[in-house]
Amino acid sequence: MVVEKALIVDPIEGEYTGDVEFEEEIINIKRYDCTPKYVLMPGFVDTHTHGYMGIDCMNANKEDFEKWAEYVSKDGVTYLFPTTVSHNFEKLNKVTENFSSANHHSLIGLHFEGPFINPKKSGAQNIGYIKDYEGKLPSLKNVKIITFAPEINGAERLLKSLPNNIVPSIGHSDAPYELFKKFLETGVNRITHFPNALSSMHHRNIGIVGGVFLHKPYVELIVDFIHSSPEFIKLVYDIIGPPKIILITDSISATGLKDGIYELGDLLVKVKDKTAKLEDGTLAGSTLRYIEGVKNFKKITNCSLQELSLVSSFNALQNLNFNMGRIKKGYIAKFVLLNENLDILKIFQ
Numbered sequence: 001m002v003v004e005k006a007l008i009v010d011p012i013e014g015e016y017t018g019d020v021e022f023e024e025e026i027i028n029i030k031r032y033d034c035t036p037k038y039v040l041m042p043g044f045v046d047t048h049t050h051g052y053m054g055i056d057c058m059n060a061n062k063e064d065f066e067k068w069a070e071y072v073s074k075d076g077v078t079y080l081f082p083t084t085v086s087h088n089f090e091k092l093n094k095v096t097e098n099f100s101s102a103n104h105h106s107l108i109g110l111h112f113e114g115p116f117i118n119p120k121k122s123g124a125q126n127i128g129y130i131k132d133y134e135g136k137l138p139s140l141k142n143v144k145i146i147t148f149a150p151e152i153n154g155a156e157r158l159l160k161s162l163p164n165n166i167v168p169s170i171g172h173s174d175a176p177y178e179l180f181k182k183f184l185e186t187g188v189n190r191i192t193h194f195p196n197a198l199s200s201m202h203h204r205n206i207g208i209v210g211g212v213f214l215h216k217p218y219v220e221l222i223v224d225f226i227h228s229s230p231e232f233i234k235l236v237y238d239i240i241g242p243p244k245i246i247l248i249t250d251s252i253s254a255t256g257l258k259d260g261i262y263e264l265g266d267l268l269v270k271v272k273d274k275t276a277k278l279e280d281g282t283l284a285g286s287t288l289r290y291i292e293g294v295k296n297f298k299k300i301t302n303c304s305l306q307e308l309s310l311v312s313s314f315n316a317l318q319n320l321n322f323n324m325g326r327i328k329k330g331y332i333a334k335f336v337l338l339n340e341n342l343d344i345l346k347i348f349q
Contacts, residue, residue: 001348003337007036009305010327011314022333022348029329039305039342042313042325043078043334043349044290047145047246048111048193048220050083050264051253051285057082058095058265065102071256073106075290078334078349079317079324080106081144083250085265086114086122086129092138100141105349109144109320113192116158117172118149123197124264124284125172133158140166144320147192149173150183159186167320169220172197173208180211190319193250194219194236196227196283216240218319220248221311223296224288226275230300237300242307246316247293252276252285295342 002021008029009015018031020040050057053071055064060082069080084095092112099110119130133154140163147169148158159168170183171192176199191198191212199207212219219240223233227250236245249255254262254271262269262276269276269284276284294312297303303311314325324332337346 003038003040003335003348005034005036006038006040006337007305008327009039009041009309011042011306011309012326013328014306015304020327020335024333026327026329026331026333029327038345039338039340040327041305041309041336041338042327043336043347044076044247044294044312045079045081045316045325046072046077046249046251046290047081047316047320048083048113048248049080049251050085051255052251053256054253056253056263056265057084058087058091059263060095061098062101062103065099065107066104069102069104069106072290073347073349074344075292076294076336076344076347077290078106078336078347079108081109081111082107083111083113085267086117086125087265088129089136089138096139096141096143108322110142111145111147112138112140112143113147113171116146116148116152116155118151118174120174121149121172121197121199123172124267124269124278124282126265126267133161135161137161145169145190147171149175150179150188151175155183156186159183159188165321170198170208174199175208177206177208177211180208181215184211184215184217188217190218190220192220193222193227193248195232196222213239216244218244218246218315220246221297222248222250222286222288223293223300224274224286225296226286227283233297233300237297237303242303242310243315245311246319247290247297247311249288249290249293250286251288255287255289291342291344298342
């Protein structure tokens with residue numbers, strides 16, 4: 001198959017015009033000057049999403065995971081990491097079992113958000129399932145990311161117990177700056193849905209939020225203008241920079257559906273005007289579709305398309321040690337074809 005006369009966007013080599021010939025992998029790229037008909041970008045990657053179109057990660061069966069991957073492909077997502085919430089090990093083991101039985105090329109890993117987090121920063125997590133690390137773990141089959149709080153009892157032992165292919169991410173944490181820095185120095189280099197559910201910045205203790213701006217690890221961003229203002233997104237873009245930003249949706253099962261009452265794990269969530277909240281008003285994930293987040297980020301930052309390919313694809317894959325997310329000979333052919341307004345025309349995966 002060949003895509004002709006496209007503006008080809010590679011996160012490393014930049015933007016240029018030409019043709020891309022591919023089957024499962026990219027076979028050949030022909031560069032030449034032309035007036036492009038399309039924009040061709042690497043397929044999007046969502047590493048933090050709890051649900052979509054009535055499907056909830058905690059209750060999804062094999063077929064649900066496969067449907068989920070098909071649904072989000074319409075939003076340009078070609079790599080999907082369904083995300084749990086805190087629960088007991090029996091339930092988490094069931095999630096990994098069902099996910100592992102699913103057969104879809106976009107399903108390459110799970111994200112465990114909890115249960116090893118701080119109940120004071122629980123957000124929309126069920127406090128009854130949040131716990132310290134006591135030397136035991138649920139099944140980690142196909143798990144690629146674990147969100148944890150460094151201040152919980154046993155946090156250092158938890159990190160030592162994780163296989164090398166699992167990336168730890170700091171989230172739902174009230175840790176002071178000094179403790180945050182200590183864990184960065186051990187190699188932790190990712191922050192979950194920054195700056196939400198994290199110790200805030202104060203001029204006498206800059207907390208995790210200030211520490212992130214100082215040290216610039218990878219940060220997940222929910223660009224729905226509900227979890228963070230446009231001005232904060234621009235601040236992150238200016239200070240931390242596109243090479244360390246990972247766009248996520250944090251979407252729940254209500255995404256793509258009407259306002260109403262939905263579940264996030266076993267908590268009830270009310271969705272009104274695309275905003276998801278618990279009964280006490282706590283934000284409970286989002287109803288953001290991935291392509292909406294991409295457009296929002298472009299609009300507020302005026303970033304280049306090359307930078308957009310970093311935050312929507314390449315950074316997430318690099319952070320997880322996957323050698324993917326480029327438009328280059330020999331790489332897997334997963335693309336999003338868009339028009340100049342970033343409307344999706346076609347997905348190749």
